[in-house]
Amino acid sequence: MVNRVHTDPERLWSRLMDMAAVGATPAGGSNRQALSDDDRAGRDLFVGWAEQAGCSIELDGVGNLFARRDGTDPDALPVVLGSHLDTQPTGGRFDGVYGVLGGFEVVEALNDHSVRTRAPIEVAVWTNEEGSRFPVSMMGSAVWAGVLPLDQVRAITDRSGISVGDELDRLGWAGTAAFGKPLRAYLELHIEQGPILEASGSSIGVVTGVQGIRWFRVTIEGFPAHAGTTPMDRRRDPSRPLGLALSGLHDMAAAHAPQVRLTPAMFASEPVSSNTVPDHITFTIDMRHPDAATLESLDAELRSLIAQAAEAHGCQHQVEVINDCAPVVFDDECVRAVESAAQRCGIAYERIGSGAGHDACHVALKAPTGMIFVPCEDGLSHNEAESIEPEAAGRGAEVLLHAALDLADTAT
Ligand SMILES: [Zn+2]
Numbered sequence: 001m002v003n004r005v006h007t008d009p010e011r012l013w014s015r016l017m018d019m020a021a022v023g024a025t026p027a028g029g030s031n032r033q034a035l036s037d038d039d040r041a042g043r044d045l046f047v048g049w050a051e052q053a054g055c056s057i058e059l060d061g062v063g064n065l066f067a068r069r070d071g072t073d074p075d076a077l078p079v080v081l082g083s084h085l086d087t088q089p090t091g092g093r094f095d096g097v098y099g100v101l102g103g104f105e106v107v108e109a110l111n112d113h114s115v116r117t118r119a120p121i122e123v124a125v126w127t128n129e130e131g132s133r134f135p136v137s138m139m140g141s142a143v144w145a146g147v148l149p150l151d152q153v154r155a156i157t158d159r160s161g162i163s164v165g166d167e168l169d170r171l172g173w174a175g176t177a178a179f180g181k182p183l184r185a186y187l188e189l190h191i192e193q194g195p196i197l198e199a200s201g202s203s204i205g206v207v208t209g210v211q212g213i214r215w216f217r218v219t220i221e222g223f224p225a226h227a228g229t230t231p232m233d234r235r236r237d238p239s240r241p242l243g244l245a246l247s248g249l250h251d252m253a254a255a256h257a258p259q260v261r262l263t264p265a266m267f268a269s270e271p272v273s274s275n276t277v278p279d280h281i282t283f284t285i286d287m288r289h290p291d292a293a294t295l296e297s298l299d300a301e302l303r304s305l306i307a308q309a310a311e312a313h314g315c316q317h318q319v320e321v322i323n324d325c326a327p328v329v330f331d332d333e334c335v336r337a338v339e340s341a342a343q344r345c346g347i348a349y350e351r352i353g354s355g356a357g358h359d360a361c362h363v364a365l366k367a368p369t370g371m372i373f374v375p376c377e378d379g380l381s382h383n384e385a386e387s388i389e390p391e392a393a394g395r396g397a398e399v400l401l402h403a404a405l406d407l408a409d410t411a412t
Pocket residue numbers: 084095096129190358
């Protein structure tokens with residue numbers, strides 16, 4: 001079967017470059033932090049394009065924006081394509097932006113070819129995905145999906161004391177569209193932000209889900225004593241169980257390779273002194289795995305390793321969970337729509353899990369959801385040097401178009 005409709009990779013690339021010029025940094029990246037004037041300028045640029053393409057614009061109460069191209073069936077649920085336009089302070093040109101402008105390229109391609117879909121197509125711009133200025137990431141989609149209440153989010157302040165609510169009101173972004181409306185499907189196109197596709201040579205990652213993330217804070221208690229006068233065999237030094245626990249944790253991670261991710265960090269000892277045996281040592285562990293049951297068993301193994309290490313050296317310890325995001329498994333129909341679109345386009349693909357969180361994780365709680373990854377240079381992201389090939393950008397948008405057409409045509 002030959003595809004009749006195509007995206008325009010040059011138009012997409014020039015839009016990406018136009019958007020990158022808003023809040024451009026000297027090192028070649030973008031700085032459009034959430035709800036700032038630069039974020040507004042980026043959105044205004046997008047809204048101008050969307051209105052020119054005949055889309056109607058809606059905002060919900062947390063500023064999530066939906067640009068809608070009507071379908072032929074007024075009762076059909078929309079197929080939503082999107083991501084975010086806000087960036088890290090030293091962000092790249094593609095993280096998030098690519099999913100919004102790739103989604104918009106689908107709308108433009110349908111206009112070019114005068115194709116009417118039965119279901120409406122909407123391009124979503126989620127508010128504050130990055131969480132760098134207002135410290136909660138994937139904020140807009142969290143409110144949309146009912147994960148966080150709007151009041152709580154409006155009260156979050158930046159370092160200068162300005163709140164999300166202040167900025168939503170100032171920018172006129174506190175709209176009235178309903179949160180969590182039913183969708184036919186949601187597809188998010190994104191750069192991989194990792195090295196797997198580049199290494200394997202696949203042009204498209206058909207994303208099957210997002211791994212679970214659990215953060216722990218560990219405290220190991222010792223007994224403070226003089227570093228010069230206390231014989232080694234009379235100490236209760238928390239660095240001894242720390243060493244034993246770290247070695248055991250890394251062995252555990254190696255035994256569960258390649259899917260597990262384990263990152264001990266933020267080591268701190270008290271008192272802050274080089275000639276006192278520490279009273280206690282604290283550290284964090286970021287542990288990730290795509291399978292919920294395995295994450296639970298790794299949690300139990302982690303606790304037992306730390307307990308054994310502490311006990312072996314006569315130390316008390318505590319392990320607390322400070323952040324917990326369950327693994328997300330994307331909708332089978334959406335995954336298959338992406339996969340068969342890649343097949344129809346003759347583009348090399350592989351199934352892949354996401355190591356990072358995305359707005360799609362929240363949307364998946366409410367609607368059938370899938371994601372498409374394209375390779376990025378050296379897997380680099382959250383960096384001004386973040387880079388993708390124009391051809392790679394074009395291939396991702398083409399797969400998004402055909403997956404969206406599949407879902408929009410068969411809407412019930
Ligand atoms: Zn992103």
